[in-house]
Structure formats: structure tokens, C-alpha cells
Amino acid sequence: MMVNTLSPYVYGTTRLGDESIPEQERIETALEVMNQDIWIHTCHKYGNSLDILCKAFKKEPTKVPKIIMKIWGNTKQELIDGVKENLDRMGVDSLDMGQLCIGGEFAESLAEGGDAVTVLQEIRESGFIKSFVYEVFPWTSELPLKALQNGSLEGIIDGFIFYLNPLQRFAANELWDEIQKTQFPIVALRTVSGGPVHKLRDIPGFAWVNYLQERAVEVAPIFEKSGVPTWTEFCVRYAYSFPNLKATTGSTSKIERVHDFLKATENVKPLPQNIMDEIAALQYRWSDEVDVKAEPWTM
Numbered sequence: 001m002m003v004n005t006l007s008p009y010v011y012g013t014t015r016l017g018d019e020s021i022p023e024q025e026r027i028e029t030a031l032e033v034m035n036q037d038i039w040i041h042t043c044h045k046y047g048n049s050l051d052i053l054c055k056a057f058k059k060e061p062t063k064v065p066k067i068i069m070k071i072w073g074n075t076k077q078e079l080i081d082g083v084k085e086n087l088d089r090m091g092v093d094s095l096d097m098g099q100l101c102i103g104g105e106f107a108e109s110l111a112e113g114g115d116a117v118t119v120l121q122e123i124r125e126s127g128f129i130k131s132f133v134y135e136v137f138p139w140t141s142e143l144p145l146k147a148l149q150n151g152s153l154e155g156i157i158d159g160f161i162f163y164l165n166p167l168q169r170f171a172a173n174e175l176w177d178e179i180q181k182t183q184f185p186i187v188a189l190r191t192v193s194g195g196p197v198h199k200l201r202d203i204p205g206f207a208w209v210n211y212l213q214e215r216a217v218e219v220a221p222i223f224e225k226s227g228v229p230t231w232t233e234f235c236v237r238y239a240y241s242f243p244n245l246k247a248t249t250g251s252t253s254k255i256e257r258v259h260d261f262l263k264a265t266e267n268v269k270p271l272p273q274n275i276m277d278e279i280a281a282l283q284y285r286w287s288d289e290v291d292v293k294a295e296p297w298t299m
């Protein structure tokens with residue numbers, strides 16, 4: 001399974017699309033990431049990050065990394081056309097891992113082991129998209145749960161991909177329990193939940209939505225008590241405390257912080273059980289009280 005070949009740290013490319021940072025600096029960051037021989041995660045919605053990647057790939061064509069990319073579509077043609085357009089923008093021929101952002105009939109068909117399975121199998125066998133992970137949010141957890149329980153993902157979906165960090169565990173409780181029971185592979189997104197917990201807690205507006213500031217208030221004392229020296233290390237160790245975690249995806253515009261992520265993902269030690277238990281209790285509560293009731297796409 002491709003998911004077993006992911007680098008432990010996947011570089012998220014959102015910060016490459018920040019046009020307030022000089023383009024040359026962003027290209028340099030991309031080139032440094034490419035020098036590390038790690039996977040990247042991208043999407044055509046991250047500002048002009050695909051164009052920055054294209055420029056970096058042209059400079060170092062032998063160092064083009066393996067790519068996870070978000071993909072949409074309800075039919076084989078829609079899925080292929082969307083991916084082709086974005087790969088063309090980067091000057092790349094095929095996609096290593098497609099992140100399925102699906103809902104409605106296509107997701108229902110996948111859950112029931114229907115035509116969607118055939119479509120995904122055909123695309124994978126063509127080599128154009130070599131593997132798939134399935135994106136999950138609290139408000140879309142129902143069909144992925146049904147699919148997992150029905151066994152319809154076996155051999156076709158390598159894992160689930162969702163926000164997983166000390167402030168966000170974006171598979172709803174029932175799906176999360178099933179993922180843990182079956183040890184279905186996970187790819188984590190948003191490694192540090194947007195930045196250091198004390199900044200999220202203390203600097204007005206640093207957290208892009210209020211609930212993250214409120215969660216930072218609850219998690220900061222747990223982080224402090226743990227004695228772990230940095231928030232990046234704490235978050236990486238949190239994610240890797242789950243044995244079915246295959247990679248964690250974090251972004252930064254700064255080369256030194258790329259190295260912080262890389263260092264934290266070498267020889268990772270799980271967090272102590274009491275720390276994990278305290279965070280788990282918070283996350284079960286947040287999931288039921290906030291996440292599943294949220295207006296979709298507002299979190």
C-alpha cells in the first residue's frame with residue numbers, strides 16, 4: 001500500500017501560496033523541501049502554490065516529490081479531468097495519492113461497494129492516480145463509517161485523512177472508535193493546529209476561529225505539564241501515539257521550521273498515556289458538543 005511509503009512528515013503547501021511572502025523565498029522553501037526527499041500535500045485552492053511548485057520542479061526536475069492532492073468529482077471523467085488540470089499546472093504526469101473529497105451519491109456508492117469502487121479501481125490500475133485516501137470531517141463521518149463497517153474500502157482506499165492534532169480530531173466519535181478498533185491507516189493534517197498553543201490562546205485573532213482559542217486554553221496546561229520542550233514536538237508525538245498513524249502533514253513558509261518538523265518526526269516517542277488520556281477526554285467531548293453540530297465547513 002502506498003500509504004506505507006509516505007514520509008513520516010509530509011510538507012503541507014498552503015504557506016507556499018501566501019503572496020505576502022516574496023516569491024523567491026517561497027521557491028527556496030519548496031526547493032529545500034524537495035532536497036529532503038519527503039512527500040508533499042497540495043491543492044489548487046492554496047493560493048498560487050501550484051505555480052510556485054511548478055517553478056521549483058523546473059529548477060530541480062530530478063527532485064520532484066511524491067504528491068498527495070485533494071481531488072473532487074462524482075464520475076470517473078470528473079475525477080480525472082480535475083486532477084489532469086492541476087497536474088498540468090505543475091508539469092507532472094501522474095498523481096501518487098488522491099485525497100478523495102467526496103459526498104452524495106459517489107460516497108454512498110463507495111459505502112455500499114457499488115460502481116464507485118469500480119471507478120476508483122480503474123483509475124488506480126491506469127496508473128494516473130496511484131492510490132487514494134479518503135477525506136473525513138466530523139460532519140461527513142457517517143458514510144466513511146458505513147464504508148469501513150461494510151469492508152468496501154479494502155484494497156481500494158489506503159487510509160483516512162483528516163485534521164488530527166491536540167486541538168482537532170476530525171473524525172466523529174463513532175468513526176474514530178471504528179478506526180481505532182480496525183486500525184485502519186490514518187494520514188494526519190494540520191500537525192500543529194495552525195501554530196504554537198500559547199499564541200493560539202493569548203494573541204487575539206491568531207486562531208482563525210474562536211473555538212481553537214478556547215481549546216488552546218484547555219490544552220496549554222496539559223502541554224506544560226508534559227515537559228515536552230516544543231509545541232511541534234508535542235504535536236508530532238501526539239499524532240504518533242496512534243499506531244495506525246502513517247504520516248503527519250504540517251505547513252510552514254520558513255526553512256528552519258521545515259527542519260523542526262523533520263527533527264520532530266525522527267525516532268518519535270509516543271506521549272505518556274496520562275497525557276493522551278487527558279486529551280482524548282477533551283476530544284470526545286468537543287466532538288459531540290461542537291464538531292458534529294457545527295455548520296459544515298465552518299471549522
Ligand SMILES: NC(=O)c1ccc[n+]([C@@H]2O[C@H](COP(=O)([O-])OP(=O)(O)OC[C@H]3O[C@@H](n4cnc5c(N)ncnc54)[C@H](OP(=O)(O)O)[C@@H]3O)[C@@H](O)[C@H]2O)c1
Binds near residue numbers: 015041232250
Ligand atoms: N481538508 C484538507 O485537505 C486540509 C485542510 C487544512 C490543511 N491541510 C493540509 O495540511 C497542511 C497543514 O495545515 P495548516 O497549515 O492549516 O496547519 P499547521 O501545519 O498546523 O500550521 C501551519 C502554521 O503554523 C505555523 N508554524 C509552523 N511551525 C511553526 C513553529 N515552529 N513556530 C511557529 N509557527 C509555526 C506556520 O506559519 P509560518 O509559515 O510562519 O511558519 C503556519 O501558519 C496544509 O498545508 C495542507 O497541506 C489540508
